[in-house]
Amino acid sequence: MPLDAAVTTGQPQEGTQSAMEILALLARALVILSRSWLPHAFALPYPREAQSALDRVVLYCMAHSVEPPENLPALVGWCRHRTIGQFPVRPPSRLVPPEARLLVPETGVPTRTCAELASYGRHGLVEQRANRLMAHIEARCPTPSLFRECRSFLLTHPVVPDGRGGDPRVWEQVRRVYSPAGTGQLLCTGCGLPAHRPTGGSGRNAPSVPCEREDCATELPPPRVDTAPDGALLLDPALRTFLCLTAPTERAVLTGLTVHGVTVEPHEPARSLFRLTSPAGQEPRLLGVYDRKHPGLLAARVSELLSHVDGTLIVAVPDHHIRRPGFREAFESCLDVAAVPRVRLTSPAGLGRPAPLSHHSSEGAPCVTSHQ
Numbered sequence: 001m002p003l004d005a006a007v008t009t010g011q012p013q014e015g016t017q018s019a020m021e022i023l024a025l026l027a028r029a030l031v032i033l034s035r036s037w038l039p040h041a042f043a044l045p046y047p048r049e050a051q052s053a054l055d056r057v058v059l060y061c062m063a064h065s066v067e068p069p070e071n072l073p074a075l076v077g078w079c080r081h082r083t084i085g086q087f088p089v090r091p092p093s094r095l096v097p098p099e100a101r102l103l104v105p106e107t108g109v110p111t112r113t114c115a116e117l118a119s120y121g122r123h124g125l126v127e128q129r130a131n132r133l134m135a136h137i138e139a140r141c142p143t144p145s146l147f148r149e150c151r152s153f154l155l156t157h158p159v160v161p162d163g164r165g166g167d168p169r170v171w172e173q174v175r176r177v178y179s180p181a182g183t184g185q186l187l188c189t190g191c192g193l194p195a196h197r198p199t200g201g202s203g204r205n206a207p208s209v210p211c212e213r214e215d216c217a218t219e220l221p222p223p224r225v226d227t228a229p230d231g232a233l234l235l236d237p238a239l240r241t242f243l244c245l246t247a248p249t250e251r252a253v254l255t256g257l258t259v260h261g262v263t264v265e266p267h268e269p270a271r272s273l274f275r276l277t278s279p280a281g282q283e284p285r286l287l288g289v290y291d292r293k294h295p296g297l298l299a300a301r302v303s304e305l306l307s308h309v310d311g312t313l314i315v316a317v318p319d320h321h322i323r324r325p326g327f328r329e330a331f332e333s334c335l336d337v338a339a340v341p342r343v344r345l346t347s348p349a350g351l352g353r354p355a356p357l358s359h360h361s362s363e364g365a366p367c368v369t370s371h372q
Protein backbone atom coordinates (compact mmCIF):
# COMPACT_ATOMS: atom_id res chain seq x y z
CA MET A 1 0.00 0.00 0.00
CA PRO A 2 1.45 3.39 -0.89
CA LEU A 3 2.31 5.32 2.23
CA ASP A 4 0.29 8.34 1.13
CA ALA A 5 -2.87 6.29 0.85
CA ALA A 6 -2.74 5.49 4.55
CA VAL A 7 -2.67 9.09 5.76
CA THR A 8 -5.67 10.30 7.68
CA THR A 9 -7.05 13.78 7.73
CA GLY A 10 -10.13 15.33 9.20
CA GLN A 11 -11.84 14.63 5.87
CA PRO A 12 -11.62 10.98 4.86
CA GLN A 13 -11.32 10.55 1.09
CA GLU A 14 -10.50 14.24 0.63
CA GLY A 15 -6.91 15.34 0.36
CA THR A 16 -5.51 12.09 1.69
CA GLN A 17 -2.99 11.81 -1.14
CA SER A 18 -1.56 15.22 -0.40
CA ALA A 19 -1.46 15.03 3.41
CA MET A 20 1.79 13.06 3.65
CA GLU A 21 3.28 15.23 0.92
CA ILE A 22 2.49 18.34 2.97
CA LEU A 23 4.17 16.92 6.07
CA ALA A 24 7.22 15.84 4.08
CA LEU A 25 7.40 19.25 2.38
CA LEU A 26 7.12 20.98 5.75
CA ALA A 27 9.91 18.79 7.15
CA ARG A 28 12.13 19.61 4.16
CA ALA A 29 11.47 23.32 4.66
CA LEU A 30 12.44 23.08 8.34
CA VAL A 31 15.68 21.30 7.46
CA ILE A 32 16.54 23.99 4.90
CA LEU A 33 15.68 26.77 7.36
CA SER A 34 17.92 25.18 9.99
CA ARG A 35 21.02 25.51 7.85
CA SER A 36 23.29 28.08 9.32
CA TRP A 37 24.22 29.50 5.94
CA LEU A 38 20.73 30.97 5.62
CA PRO A 39 20.89 33.77 8.22
CA HIS A 40 18.02 35.69 6.61
CA ALA A 41 15.71 32.77 5.93
CA PHE A 42 12.77 34.54 7.57
CA ALA A 43 13.16 37.63 5.37
CA LEU A 44 11.07 37.86 2.21
CA PRO A 45 11.37 36.24 -0.23
CA TYR A 46 11.38 33.02 1.78
CA PRO A 47 13.40 30.03 0.55
CA ARG A 48 11.39 28.22 -2.14
CA GLU A 49 10.65 25.10 -0.10
CA ALA A 50 9.59 27.21 2.89
CA GLN A 51 7.24 29.36 0.80
CA SER A 52 5.79 26.26 -0.79
CA ALA A 53 5.25 24.59 2.61
CA LEU A 54 3.56 27.72 3.97
CA ASP A 55 1.28 27.91 0.91
CA ARG A 56 0.26 24.26 1.17
CA VAL A 57 -0.42 24.43 4.93
CA VAL A 58 -2.46 27.65 4.62
CA LEU A 59 -4.52 26.25 1.75
CA TYR A 60 -5.10 23.02 3.65
CA CYS A 61 -6.24 24.93 6.75
CA MET A 62 -8.59 27.13 4.73
CA ALA A 63 -10.09 24.09 3.00
CA HIS A 64 -10.74 22.47 6.37
CA SER A 65 -11.92 25.52 8.34
CA VAL A 66 -8.83 25.65 10.52
CA GLU A 67 -7.14 28.95 11.48
CA PRO A 68 -3.98 29.03 9.34
CA PRO A 69 -0.55 30.33 10.44
CA GLU A 70 -0.09 34.05 9.64
CA ASN A 71 3.37 33.72 8.14
CA LEU A 72 6.49 31.57 8.07
CA PRO A 73 7.68 32.42 11.61
CA ALA A 74 4.21 31.47 12.89
CA LEU A 75 4.35 28.15 11.01
CA VAL A 76 7.79 27.40 12.46
CA GLY A 77 6.38 28.30 15.87
CA TRP A 78 3.66 25.68 15.36
CA CYS A 79 6.32 23.08 14.62
CA ARG A 80 8.32 24.06 17.69
CA HIS A 81 5.49 24.09 20.17
CA ARG A 82 3.02 21.52 18.82
CA THR A 83 3.23 17.79 18.46
CA ILE A 84 2.33 16.28 15.10
CA GLY A 85 -0.92 15.10 16.67
CA GLN A 86 -1.80 18.77 17.19
CA PHE A 87 -1.32 19.64 13.49
CA PRO A 88 -4.34 19.94 11.20
CA VAL A 89 -2.76 17.26 8.95
CA ARG A 90 -1.98 14.08 10.79
CA PRO A 91 -0.57 10.73 9.68
CA PRO A 92 -1.91 7.60 11.41
CA SER A 93 0.05 6.62 14.49
CA ARG A 94 1.61 3.56 12.85
CA LEU A 95 3.44 5.97 10.49
CA VAL A 96 4.32 8.79 12.86
CA PRO A 97 2.96 8.77 16.42
CA PRO A 98 0.98 11.82 17.51
CA GLU A 99 3.48 12.70 20.24
CA ALA A 100 6.34 13.07 17.71
CA ARG A 101 7.70 16.54 16.98
CA LEU A 102 9.36 18.17 13.99
CA LEU A 103 11.47 20.60 16.04
CA VAL A 104 13.06 20.33 19.49
CA PRO A 105 11.06 22.79 21.62
CA GLU A 106 14.07 23.99 23.61
CA THR A 107 16.38 24.62 20.65
CA GLY A 108 14.26 24.73 17.51
CA VAL A 109 16.55 22.26 15.71
CA PRO A 110 15.01 19.53 13.52
CA THR A 111 14.29 16.22 15.24
CA ARG A 112 14.98 12.74 13.88
CA THR A 113 11.29 12.62 12.98
CA CYS A 114 11.83 15.73 10.88
CA ALA A 115 14.91 14.24 9.18
CA GLU A 116 13.09 10.99 8.40
CA LEU A 117 10.02 12.80 7.04
CA ALA A 118 12.26 15.13 5.03
CA SER A 119 13.79 12.03 3.41
CA TYR A 120 10.43 10.62 2.37
CA GLY A 121 9.45 10.42 -1.30
CA ARG A 122 11.11 11.40 -4.52
CA HIS A 123 11.88 14.94 -3.30
CA GLY A 124 13.54 13.70 -0.10
CA LEU A 125 16.76 15.47 0.78
CA VAL A 126 18.40 14.39 4.06
CA GLU A 127 19.08 10.66 3.68
CA GLN A 128 19.64 11.40 0.02
CA ARG A 129 22.27 13.99 0.94
CA ALA A 130 24.04 11.44 3.14
CA ASN A 131 24.07 8.93 0.28
CA ARG A 132 25.31 11.56 -2.16
CA LEU A 133 28.15 12.68 0.13
CA MET A 134 29.25 9.08 0.61
CA ALA A 135 29.07 8.42 -3.13
CA HIS A 136 31.28 11.48 -3.78
CA ILE A 137 33.86 10.25 -1.30
CA GLU A 138 33.76 6.78 -2.84
CA ALA A 139 34.24 8.22 -6.33
CA ARG A 140 37.25 10.26 -5.18
CA CYS A 141 38.99 7.41 -3.36
CA PRO A 142 41.65 5.80 -5.56
CA THR A 143 41.01 2.31 -4.10
CA PRO A 144 38.03 0.48 -2.53
CA SER A 145 40.10 -0.27 0.55
CA LEU A 146 40.74 3.42 1.16
CA PHE A 147 37.00 4.11 0.87
CA ARG A 148 36.33 1.41 3.45
CA GLU A 149 38.80 3.13 5.77
CA CYS A 150 37.10 6.47 5.15
CA ARG A 151 33.68 4.99 5.85
CA SER A 152 34.91 3.40 9.09
CA PHE A 153 36.30 6.77 10.18
CA LEU A 154 33.03 8.59 9.45
CA LEU A 155 30.94 5.93 11.21
CA THR A 156 32.81 6.50 14.43
CA HIS A 157 33.65 10.20 14.22
CA PRO A 158 30.56 12.42 14.34
CA VAL A 159 32.95 14.85 15.99
CA VAL A 160 36.68 15.38 15.44
CA PRO A 161 37.76 16.99 18.73
CA ASP A 162 41.17 18.28 17.63
CA GLY A 163 40.09 19.34 14.16
CA ARG A 164 42.40 16.83 12.49
CA GLY A 165 41.82 13.24 11.45
CA GLY A 166 44.50 10.65 12.30
CA ASP A 167 45.47 9.11 8.96
CA PRO A 168 46.30 11.87 6.44
CA ARG A 169 45.18 9.67 3.51
CA VAL A 170 41.74 9.28 5.09
CA TRP A 171 41.50 12.87 6.30
CA GLU A 172 42.28 14.18 2.83
CA GLN A 173 39.15 12.40 1.54
CA VAL A 174 36.70 13.16 4.37
CA ARG A 175 37.57 16.60 5.70
CA ARG A 176 35.10 18.29 3.33
CA VAL A 177 32.15 16.76 5.18
CA TYR A 178 33.15 18.40 8.48
CA SER A 179 32.61 21.97 9.61
CA PRO A 180 33.50 23.95 12.75
CA ALA A 181 31.44 22.96 15.79
CA GLY A 182 31.31 26.52 17.08
CA THR A 183 32.02 27.85 20.54
CA GLY A 184 30.38 26.04 23.42
CA GLN A 185 28.95 23.14 21.39
CA LEU A 186 27.67 20.51 23.81
CA LEU A 187 28.08 16.80 23.17
CA CYS A 188 26.32 13.80 24.72
CA THR A 189 28.72 11.55 26.63
CA GLY A 190 26.58 8.55 25.65
CA CYS A 191 26.52 8.75 21.86
CA GLY A 192 28.97 11.58 21.18
CA LEU A 193 26.40 13.53 19.16
CA PRO A 194 25.40 17.17 19.71
CA ALA A 195 23.19 17.73 22.73
CA HIS A 196 21.73 20.57 24.73
CA ARG A 197 21.49 21.11 28.43
CA PRO A 198 18.29 19.79 29.95
CA THR A 199 16.01 22.36 31.50
CA GLY A 200 14.57 22.15 35.01
CA GLY A 201 15.64 20.10 38.02
CA SER A 202 19.07 19.56 39.49
CA GLY A 203 21.14 16.92 41.26
CA ARG A 204 19.30 13.58 41.49
CA ASN A 205 16.22 15.17 40.01
CA ALA A 206 18.02 16.50 36.96
CA PRO A 207 16.29 15.50 33.73
CA SER A 208 18.12 13.36 31.20
CA VAL A 209 20.30 14.86 28.50
CA PRO A 210 18.47 15.53 25.24
CA CYS A 211 20.76 14.65 22.33
CA GLU A 212 20.48 14.11 18.60
CA ARG A 213 20.16 10.35 19.05
CA GLU A 214 17.04 10.97 21.19
CA ASP A 215 17.33 7.51 22.76
CA CYS A 216 20.17 8.12 25.24
CA ALA A 217 17.88 9.74 27.80
CA THR A 218 16.45 6.34 28.76
CA GLU A 219 19.81 4.62 29.24
CA LEU A 220 21.60 3.84 32.50
CA PRO A 221 23.79 5.35 33.65
CA PRO A 222 22.28 8.50 32.19
CA PRO A 223 24.66 10.40 29.91
CA ARG A 224 25.92 13.90 30.65
CA VAL A 225 26.95 16.75 28.42
CA ASP A 226 30.53 17.81 27.75
CA THR A 227 31.62 20.93 25.94
CA ALA A 228 33.44 20.26 22.69
CA PRO A 229 37.01 21.60 22.71
CA ASP A 230 37.88 24.71 20.75
CA GLY A 231 38.60 23.83 17.16
CA ALA A 232 36.41 20.72 17.14
CA LEU A 233 34.74 19.79 13.87
CA LEU A 234 31.23 18.37 13.40
CA LEU A 235 30.27 15.87 10.73
CA ASP A 236 27.55 16.90 8.29
CA PRO A 237 24.18 16.47 10.06
CA ALA A 238 22.78 14.16 7.35
CA LEU A 239 25.71 11.78 7.88
CA ARG A 240 25.36 11.99 11.67
CA THR A 241 21.75 10.85 11.42
CA PHE A 242 21.86 8.35 8.57
CA LEU A 243 25.38 6.91 8.97
CA CYS A 244 26.76 7.35 12.50
CA LEU A 245 23.59 6.22 14.25
CA THR A 246 23.80 2.85 12.50
CA ALA A 247 27.38 2.19 13.67
CA PRO A 248 26.69 0.06 16.80
CA THR A 249 24.09 -2.05 14.96
CA GLU A 250 26.30 -2.54 11.93
CA ARG A 251 29.22 -3.60 14.12
CA ALA A 252 27.06 -6.05 16.10
CA VAL A 253 25.37 -7.57 13.05
CA LEU A 254 28.57 -8.02 11.05
CA THR A 255 30.33 -9.51 14.06
CA GLY A 256 27.42 -11.89 14.67
CA LEU A 257 27.35 -13.06 11.06
CA THR A 258 31.09 -13.61 11.08
CA VAL A 259 30.81 -15.70 14.26
CA HIS A 260 28.23 -17.86 12.48
CA GLY A 261 30.53 -18.31 9.53
CA VAL A 262 28.58 -16.13 7.12
CA THR A 263 30.69 -14.14 4.71
CA VAL A 264 29.53 -10.57 4.21
CA GLU A 265 30.90 -8.30 1.51
CA PRO A 266 30.26 -4.64 0.71
CA HIS A 267 27.50 -4.21 -1.88
CA GLU A 268 26.73 -0.50 -1.86
CA PRO A 269 28.75 0.65 1.14
CA ALA A 270 27.80 4.27 0.48
CA ARG A 271 24.24 3.22 1.43
CA SER A 272 25.19 0.73 4.19
CA LEU A 273 24.20 -2.21 1.99
CA PHE A 274 26.06 -5.50 2.23
CA ARG A 275 25.86 -8.77 0.32
CA LEU A 276 25.76 -12.21 1.90
CA THR A 277 27.33 -15.10 0.08
CA SER A 278 24.81 -17.15 -1.90
CA PRO A 279 25.20 -20.50 -3.62
CA ALA A 280 25.69 -20.15 -7.36
CA GLY A 281 22.46 -19.60 -9.25
CA GLN A 282 20.49 -18.30 -6.25
CA GLU A 283 19.17 -14.76 -5.97
CA PRO A 284 21.41 -12.31 -4.13
CA ARG A 285 20.82 -11.76 -0.45
CA LEU A 286 21.41 -8.22 0.73
CA LEU A 287 21.77 -6.81 4.22
CA GLY A 288 20.77 -3.24 5.01
CA VAL A 289 21.49 -1.65 8.39
CA TYR A 290 19.16 1.10 9.56
CA ASP A 291 18.45 3.07 12.73
CA ARG A 292 15.06 4.77 12.32
CA LYS A 293 12.53 6.18 14.72
CA HIS A 294 9.61 5.42 12.45
CA PRO A 295 9.15 1.90 11.06
CA GLY A 296 6.52 3.02 8.54
CA LEU A 297 8.95 5.45 6.94
CA LEU A 298 11.65 2.76 7.01
CA ALA A 299 9.23 0.44 5.19
CA ALA A 300 8.78 3.09 2.50
CA ARG A 301 12.55 3.32 2.03
CA VAL A 302 12.91 -0.48 1.89
CA SER A 303 10.05 -0.81 -0.61
CA GLU A 304 11.66 1.82 -2.82
CA LEU A 305 15.02 0.02 -2.64
CA LEU A 306 13.51 -3.35 -3.54
CA SER A 307 11.77 -1.86 -6.57
CA HIS A 308 15.12 -1.68 -8.34
CA VAL A 309 17.28 -4.45 -6.85
CA ASP A 310 16.94 -8.22 -7.14
CA GLY A 311 16.88 -10.79 -4.39
CA THR A 312 16.01 -10.59 -0.71
CA LEU A 313 16.86 -7.99 1.89
CA ILE A 314 17.64 -8.46 5.55
CA VAL A 315 16.73 -5.26 7.36
CA ALA A 316 18.79 -4.97 10.55
CA VAL A 317 17.73 -2.40 13.15
CA PRO A 318 18.87 -1.80 16.76
CA ASP A 319 17.58 -4.21 19.39
CA HIS A 320 15.85 -1.42 21.31
CA HIS A 321 13.78 -0.52 18.25
CA ILE A 322 12.64 -4.06 17.52
CA ARG A 323 11.57 -4.39 21.16
CA ARG A 324 9.33 -1.34 20.85
CA PRO A 325 5.64 -2.36 20.92
CA GLY A 326 4.20 -2.21 17.43
CA PHE A 327 7.53 -1.57 15.63
CA ARG A 328 7.53 -4.80 13.64
CA GLU A 329 3.80 -4.65 12.94
CA ALA A 330 4.02 -1.05 11.67
CA PHE A 331 7.02 -1.91 9.48
CA GLU A 332 5.40 -4.93 7.93
CA SER A 333 2.04 -3.25 7.40
CA CYS A 334 3.64 -0.35 5.50
CA LEU A 335 5.71 -2.48 3.12
CA ASP A 336 4.62 -2.67 -0.51
CA VAL A 337 2.85 -5.98 -1.12
CA ALA A 338 5.51 -7.04 -3.60
CA ALA A 339 8.25 -6.40 -1.03
CA VAL A 340 6.74 -8.40 1.85
CA PRO A 341 8.06 -11.88 0.89
CA ARG A 342 11.49 -10.43 0.10
CA VAL A 343 12.15 -8.71 3.42
CA ARG A 344 13.14 -10.01 6.82
CA LEU A 345 13.32 -7.57 9.75
CA THR A 346 15.78 -8.44 12.49
CA SER A 347 18.27 -7.01 15.00
CA PRO A 348 21.64 -8.08 16.45
CA ALA A 349 19.84 -10.16 19.10
CA GLY A 350 18.07 -12.01 16.27
CA LEU A 351 21.42 -13.52 15.35
CA GLY A 352 21.36 -15.64 18.50
CA ARG A 353 21.45 -19.03 16.83
CA PRO A 354 23.13 -20.02 13.60
CA ALA A 355 21.10 -21.70 10.87
CA PRO A 356 22.04 -23.46 7.65
CA LEU A 357 22.17 -21.08 4.72
CA SER A 358 19.86 -23.17 2.59
CA HIS A 359 16.98 -23.46 5.09
CA HIS A 360 14.03 -21.22 5.73
CA SER A 361 14.59 -18.79 8.55
CA SER A 362 13.29 -19.50 12.01
CA GLU A 363 12.84 -17.48 15.17
CA GLY A 364 16.22 -16.56 16.59
CA ALA A 365 18.14 -17.03 13.37
CA PRO A 366 16.44 -14.99 10.72
CA CYS A 367 19.53 -13.32 9.34
CA VAL A 368 21.44 -16.18 7.90
CA THR A 369 18.72 -17.94 5.99
CA SER A 370 17.24 -17.49 2.58
CA HIS A 371 13.69 -16.22 2.08
CA GLN A 372 11.76 -18.02 -0.56
Ligand SMILES: [Zn+2]
Pocket residue numbers: 188189190191192193211212213214216217223
Ligand atom coordinates in the same frame (compact mmCIF):
# COMPACT_ATOMS: atom_id res chain seq x y z
ZN1 LIG B 1 23.21 10.72 23.20
